[in-house]
Structures are given as C-alpha cells and as structure tokens.
Amino acid sequence: MSDQLVFWGLAGFITLSSVAVVTVRNPVTAAVALVINLFLLAGVYAFQGADFVAAIQIIVYTGAIVVLFLFVIMILNLDPEHLRSPRPRIWEHLVLGVVIAGFAYIGYRFLDSLDVGKVASNRLPDNTYDVAMILFSNYLWPFEIVSILILLAIVGSVAIAKKPK
Amino acid sequence: MGLTSSELPFIVDLIATLSKIVVVFLIGLNVPPIMLWVERRVPALMQRRRGPNRVGFFKWRLWGLFQAVADAIKLIFKEEAVPAMANKWFFHLGPVFSVFPAFLVLSAMPFGEYIEVMGYQISLVAVQVNVGFLFILAMAGMAIYGVALSGWASTSKYTLLGALRASAQMISYEIPLGLSLIPIALVYNSLDLTEIVKGQSHFWQWGIFLSPLSFIIFLVCMFAETNRTPFDLAEAESELVVGFHTEYGSTKFAAFFLGEYVSMFALSLLCSILFFGGWHLPLLSRENLINLTGSVNLAALVGVGVLFLKAAFFMFLYVWVRWTVPRFRYDQLMKLGWKFLLPLGLANIAVTAGILALNF
Amino acid sequence: MNPYLPIIIILGLGVALGLILSGFAHFLGPRHPTPAKEEIFECGVPTVASRERMSVKFYLTAILFILFDIETVFLFLWAKAFRSLAWFGIVEVAVFVLILVAGYLYVLKTGALEWD
Known part of the structure; x- marks a missing residue:
C-alpha cells in the first residue's frame, strides 16, 4: 500500500514539475523546476532498487547538465523584459492538456498492471x-x-x- | 541510494532514526558558533594580538566565546536590504540550496560501528548508503545551485560574475575530488564508508599510508569545494566585494555561513574517515578497547571522541591555512584543477590499480 | 520502515532550516527601505544597468565537467567490481580512459582551458 502511495505521489509531482518546466516564463525558474523533476525521478529509481542509477542521475543530470543550462542562461544575461515569453493563450493550454492526456492514455494501454509494488519488491x-x-x-x-x-x-x-x- | 533495510522492529528503528537525525542537526547547528570563535581567536593568537574577548556575563568572559552569541543576536535583528531589481523568489530561496546539501552530507557520515541499546544493535549513521561516495558527490553538486542562484538573483553584474566564477571553481574541483576517491574504493573494495573504516582497524592500514597521493588531492579539493583560502577568490574582500552573497544581509548571510561551515565539518569528517582510520585509535584495536572498558557503548563513545578530535584537527587546519597562505589568482586556480590535479588523479588510479593487480 | 525515510526527513528539515533563516531576516528586521539601500552595491559608482555578456569559457568548463564527470562515474562502477574483473576489467577500463585522455590532450593542445 505504501509502495503505491510513494510511487504515485512521486509521479504526480514529477508530472507537475515537468509541466512547470515547459510553461513557466522565466528560464531560471524553468531550470529549477527541472532540477526538482530530476531529483524526484532519482527518487523513483531509488525506490525501484536502482540505487546506482539514482545516484548518477543526481550527479550527472542534476549536478552537471542543469548546471550547464544555468550557466548558459546566466552567461547570456538578457534583459528581464526579454526573458519572459508572452503569456500563453488559451489554445496553448488546451494543446498541453491534450498532449498530457495522450501520453497518459498510451502509458495506460501499455502497462501490464497499475500495481507498482511488484517491481519494487524485487530489489x-x-x-x-x-x-x-x-x-x-x-x-x-x-x-x-x-x-x-x-x-x-x-x-x-x-x-x-x-x-x- | 542503496539503503540496507535494518532488521530492527519498526518502532525501535523509527526512534533510533529520529534520534540520529536530531543528533546530526544538533551537531551541524553547533559547529558554526564554535568555528566563529576559532576563526577569530586563532588568527589573533597567530598574529600576536588578543582577538575578541570583551563580551561576557558578570565579568565571566570565557575567552570570547560569548562573542558568537552576540554575533548571532545581532544578525537576527538586522534589517535585510533587498535590492530593488532582485528576483524575489530566488533571492529568498538561494540560501536554502546552500544549507540542505551540507546537512545531507553530514548525515551520511558514520560516527562509529554500532551501539547496543536494550539488546538491539543500532548503527551510528543517520543515512546508511551503500553508495556512500556517490551520495557525497551528488550533494556536492547540489551545493553549486546555492552559489549560482543567489548570485543570479541579486541582478548585479558583480555578484553574477562572482557566482559564475565560484560555480566554475566548484565544478572544476569536483572531478579531481571524485578521481581521488576511486583509489580508496579500489583498496578497501567498498563504496560504503562504514566498511572503509572497518578496513582501517590497524595503524598501518590507514588510508594515508595506502593511498597518500589521494590524500593530497583530496585535501586540495576539500579546500576548493568549500571556497576557502587559498581558493576563496570568489568571495575575497578585495575582489568583488563579497562575491555572490554581497547583497545578502542578516540571517540570509548566516544561512550561507552555516552551509559553508557544516560542509567544511562534513568534509573534515570524511577526510578522517577515509584517510586516518575514522574512529580507530592508532594502537588500541576495537576489541581490546571493548575488553578494556567492558562495554560496547563506552568503546563507541571513545570512538566518536577520537573521530571528532581528528575532524577538529582538519577544521583547525582550514583556519591555519587561511591565515598563512596567500590567495590563488583565478586563472592559477583553474589551471591547478584542470591541468594538474586531473591528470594526477588519473595517474593515481592507474598506479593503484596496477599495484593491486599484482595480487590477482 | 521505508528505508528512504531518513533522507527525506533530513532534506525536509534542511530546507525548513534554510527557509526559517531566510524568514528571520525578512520578518524580524526593521524595514525602512530607502532608495540608497535598495540600490545594488558597486562601491559608490552609480549603477550602470548594462547587461554585458559573460565569457564563453564558463560554458566550455561546464561541458568538460559533464564529460569528465561521466568518466568518473564509470570509474566508480569499475572500482566496485575491480576484484571480480581482474585483468580483463583493467584492460577494458584502460581503453576507455585512454580514449578520454586523448580527448583531454586535444583540449590541452587547442588551449581551450586557458583562462586569460
């Protein structure tokens, strides 16, 4: 029971932060949302028993690649006004919602079952x-x-x- | 990260873990005040002056230890001047990224093998990771964000430059740090810190004898990762004011301070654990100690004391070096990291692997 | 008990500690903002709000860091299985490292790591 809770909780936050990465207007905020996303993903790996992969996810992805992104954002050093993308319109929100729903549906069709406990218990x-x-x-x-x-x-x-x- | 689930019953495990976490935080929170005092009295004595010794209660001066309390109170009630153009969210969140990685690294350090409470064996580490080294490298990576985001949030040209330089310095020295840990993993055949200390039970098995070059590289990287002299160009007073935390006043500054000292202490502990036998005394093995004192817990207590003594020496070394050695120029610093330490680290691994391979 | 609980607790407490410290500054200090205080500190020189580009060397340092970090991670992996793999493992990893050393020498030769 707690296995399910942990996994679906993490999955929910991962989805939220991924959506934040693409929709937020300030690029530095997007980078931080990406950091949170990758951190939580490492949590999912650790939960499945892949501790090494979780550790290198944080070392390489969060600790190196997003740092590179941040460096580039900081180097380019644009004016605050130029940093913000224009407010997304309603139809852009709709497209995002449809895409997410589409992926969720594909995932659902390809999963054997929604019981995540099976994988985690084989640690x-x-x-x-x-x-x-x-x-x-x-x-x-x-x-x-x-x-x-x-x-x-x-x-x-x-x-x-x-x-x- | 490869946590071994313990065989203790749930409630004992829970209480043990929670108490260990409390201990880690208490230790972490007490290090900066002590270091504040050390940082002012020790250089004073080295420079043949007295240092702060006025603050006291009822003529009870205590050699200036109360100065730390006075400093803390002043910091808490100071006004915080937020620059007008600063990015509000990241300005307030920046210090957080400096604080939590330091505590996570501190919590992964083992203080002893185990103690026995009510018949249960409780290990003396808050976070037991099989991949100890990788966990530490991961947290060192997270500390970079504190520097980078804070410098960026202040939207000043100079803090940004200071932040970029400090971040570039930290990432440049993270690689030799990792490379210097690999020979230790090769020699002791484990990535788990407790196992490594267990492998150092005899004086001649200490890390510094089995891998001296690793120690030297690690020591240099230790100083560079915490932005301490001689690598503190990014926060040097004569350079970019205070670098990435120029605009941070009162307790936000204290937060950076806290993060820096806690990570210094955690790295000092790591150095003692990897190279100087951790909690082992040089000539007295643990079994003899247990027989001598008749109790596992007493032996563990002595071990903790020994470990802290060794870590205290490295903290003193930090201060000593700071007031003795001049600062590196930034390009000299980067050259040292990339052109000297990196090849040295690789050569070290090759030689160690070669020597160990002779035993196959 | 979930073995990852300590990490999560310490993470939460660490973040809370950071927020509390930040909060102290924000809520406990007096607040009298004046234009002088709100300016960015540039040693008395009036702030020029120019946005210069920073050097591209930072970008190169970050990319090289990623690549050598990946190498370090693989070396850790090898260190774990060193004794079981014996000479076979050493030769494998030696090939890996030598290719990367070639890359490193290339970087040195083209002077990409010069810092003014």
Missing part, C-alpha cells in the same frame, strides 16, 4: 556491483562506444566554443 541488495558486472561483460562494446561518444562531444564543444584564431 536486489547490491545494485552497483550487479550493474558493474553486467556492464563490463555483456555490454562491453557499448561501453567502449560511450568513450568514443564522449570524445566526439569533447572535440565538438571545443570547436564550438573556441575563438577562431
């Missing part, structure tokens, strides 16, 4: 070790490809940000 004691063993044996090739992807990202970002000589 294994040492998630990090299991993830490590699987990653370095079965998923070795994707792991090495990740390093190439990171290399590409490094080269790309330097290319974008460097002043041309």
Whole structure:
C-alpha cells in the first residue's frame, strides 16, 4: 500500500514539475523546476532498487547538465523584459492538456498492471556491483562506444566554443 | 541510494532514526558558533594580538566565546536590504540550496560501528548508503545551485560574475575530488564508508599510508569545494566585494555561513574517515578497547571522541591555512584543477590499480 | 520502515532550516527601505544597468565537467567490481580512459582551458 502511495505521489509531482518546466516564463525558474523533476525521478529509481542509477542521475543530470543550462542562461544575461515569453493563450493550454492526456492514455494501454509494488519488491541488495558486472561483460562494446561518444562531444564543444584564431 | 533495510522492529528503528537525525542537526547547528570563535581567536593568537574577548556575563568572559552569541543576536535583528531589481523568489530561496546539501552530507557520515541499546544493535549513521561516495558527490553538486542562484538573483553584474566564477571553481574541483576517491574504493573494495573504516582497524592500514597521493588531492579539493583560502577568490574582500552573497544581509548571510561551515565539518569528517582510520585509535584495536572498558557503548563513545578530535584537527587546519597562505589568482586556480590535479588523479588510479593487480 | 525515510526527513528539515533563516531576516528586521539601500552595491559608482555578456569559457568548463564527470562515474562502477574483473576489467577500463585522455590532450593542445 505504501509502495503505491510513494510511487504515485512521486509521479504526480514529477508530472507537475515537468509541466512547470515547459510553461513557466522565466528560464531560471524553468531550470529549477527541472532540477526538482530530476531529483524526484532519482527518487523513483531509488525506490525501484536502482540505487546506482539514482545516484548518477543526481550527479550527472542534476549536478552537471542543469548546471550547464544555468550557466548558459546566466552567461547570456538578457534583459528581464526579454526573458519572459508572452503569456500563453488559451489554445496553448488546451494543446498541453491534450498532449498530457495522450501520453497518459498510451502509458495506460501499455502497462501490464497499475500495481507498482511488484517491481519494487524485487530489489536486489547490491545494485552497483550487479550493474558493474553486467556492464563490463555483456555490454562491453557499448561501453567502449560511450568513450568514443564522449570524445566526439569533447572535440565538438571545443570547436564550438573556441575563438577562431 | 542503496539503503540496507535494518532488521530492527519498526518502532525501535523509527526512534533510533529520529534520534540520529536530531543528533546530526544538533551537531551541524553547533559547529558554526564554535568555528566563529576559532576563526577569530586563532588568527589573533597567530598574529600576536588578543582577538575578541570583551563580551561576557558578570565579568565571566570565557575567552570570547560569548562573542558568537552576540554575533548571532545581532544578525537576527538586522534589517535585510533587498535590492530593488532582485528576483524575489530566488533571492529568498538561494540560501536554502546552500544549507540542505551540507546537512545531507553530514548525515551520511558514520560516527562509529554500532551501539547496543536494550539488546538491539543500532548503527551510528543517520543515512546508511551503500553508495556512500556517490551520495557525497551528488550533494556536492547540489551545493553549486546555492552559489549560482543567489548570485543570479541579486541582478548585479558583480555578484553574477562572482557566482559564475565560484560555480566554475566548484565544478572544476569536483572531478579531481571524485578521481581521488576511486583509489580508496579500489583498496578497501567498498563504496560504503562504514566498511572503509572497518578496513582501517590497524595503524598501518590507514588510508594515508595506502593511498597518500589521494590524500593530497583530496585535501586540495576539500579546500576548493568549500571556497576557502587559498581558493576563496570568489568571495575575497578585495575582489568583488563579497562575491555572490554581497547583497545578502542578516540571517540570509548566516544561512550561507552555516552551509559553508557544516560542509567544511562534513568534509573534515570524511577526510578522517577515509584517510586516518575514522574512529580507530592508532594502537588500541576495537576489541581490546571493548575488553578494556567492558562495554560496547563506552568503546563507541571513545570512538566518536577520537573521530571528532581528528575532524577538529582538519577544521583547525582550514583556519591555519587561511591565515598563512596567500590567495590563488583565478586563472592559477583553474589551471591547478584542470591541468594538474586531473591528470594526477588519473595517474593515481592507474598506479593503484596496477599495484593491486599484482595480487590477482 | 521505508528505508528512504531518513533522507527525506533530513532534506525536509534542511530546507525548513534554510527557509526559517531566510524568514528571520525578512520578518524580524526593521524595514525602512530607502532608495540608497535598495540600490545594488558597486562601491559608490552609480549603477550602470548594462547587461554585458559573460565569457564563453564558463560554458566550455561546464561541458568538460559533464564529460569528465561521466568518466568518473564509470570509474566508480569499475572500482566496485575491480576484484571480480581482474585483468580483463583493467584492460577494458584502460581503453576507455585512454580514449578520454586523448580527448583531454586535444583540449590541452587547442588551449581551450586557458583562462586569460
């Protein structure tokens, strides 16, 4: 019973904060809403027993990627008036509502059941070790490809940000 | 984050957890006043002057300890000047992001193995995480938002620049911090802090002997993450006034202060736990101590005292370094983080893995 | 008992503490706003409300931070399974790290981390 409560409670707040990210007018507020969203999502992962994934969700996503977003917002440093997008019209609200309802419906159709307790109760004691063993044996090739992807990202970002000589 | 559910009955567990949380908060709230006093008396003594020693009750001066009380009262009742153009929400919320990560890190620190109350074994850590290191890194990441949002909310060019520089500094030193923790995880084969202290029961197994380079890197990163001298350019008085918290008065300033000192204390505890044996005394093993005192609880108490003594040394080190070493220039600071500590950290991991691999 | 309860409680208490401290300042202090007090502090120089662009180096630092943070996270994962993976794991991770070191050397060579 408490499993259901925790999950659906978290899910509700996650949805609220995601809607806030897209609808709020001030970009810094949107970034903070994103932080809350990702934090709660890490909570969902932790609740399902994926503690390692929850930890790196916070370290990488919340602690690095949103910091990047915030840096960009702060660097660009626009006038307060320019920061705000115009008030959304009624039809924009309606579209958002329809999209959310659509996703909820798709989710409902594809779920086996609404009982989340089943997944949470299969928690294994040492998630990090299991993830490590699987990653370095079965998923070795994707792991090495990740390093190439990171290399590409490094080269790309330097290319974008460097002043041309 | 990999919390092991305990085998205690529910009500015992609940009471134990709640009391541990209360203890963590009490410790956290008491550190800044003590540090306030240390920060003023110790440099005074180093500089051959007296420091504040006037505030007292009925001629009972207590070497200036009451100064902290006076400061606190003054801070609470001061007027708060909010800049006109400031973003109201983030201005008021900024300090919050500095406070809660510090307390979360403090709550993940183990103070001992366990105590026995009424036949139940209660572990001496408020938040028991299997992935202890990752939890600490995660909270270090959250502390960045306090700096960034507060500087942004004040809408002053200089606080914004100070905030950006302080944030960039914090993220630049988070990587060597993580890299320096990996050899410790390799050597003690665990990410859990309690396990790591258990692996240091003998003097020669202390982290500083098994991984000295990690200690040095960690020490430097410890200073950089808390924005303390010699890395405090972002809040140096001669630079951008006080940097990102220029516009913050009275207790909001106290909130930043609180966050900074609590995270300093938590990192000092972490340093003692990882490198100096935590709650173990150098020559007296825990079993001997239990036999000597005849009680597990007394041994645990001694352990807590030892741990706090070691952490107190690092807090003293913070103050000592602050008044001894000149400040780094910002570009020197970033160069140190990216060009020196990062490769050093990677090399450290390679060497440690190589040495350990010889035992396969 | 839900094992995540302590984290949630401490998080809540920490946020409450921060809010209370902020609230003290807001509600307990006297409030006499004058134009001088409400101005931003710039050492006596009248505020120029210009909005300059900050350096792009912050952006580059943040991106490099993300990438090396990901590397650090994978290294933690490896550290956990180090003894079980033995030499095979070491070789794997060595390849991973070497590719990233190549990227790091590229960054050094193009001088992207120079700070004036």
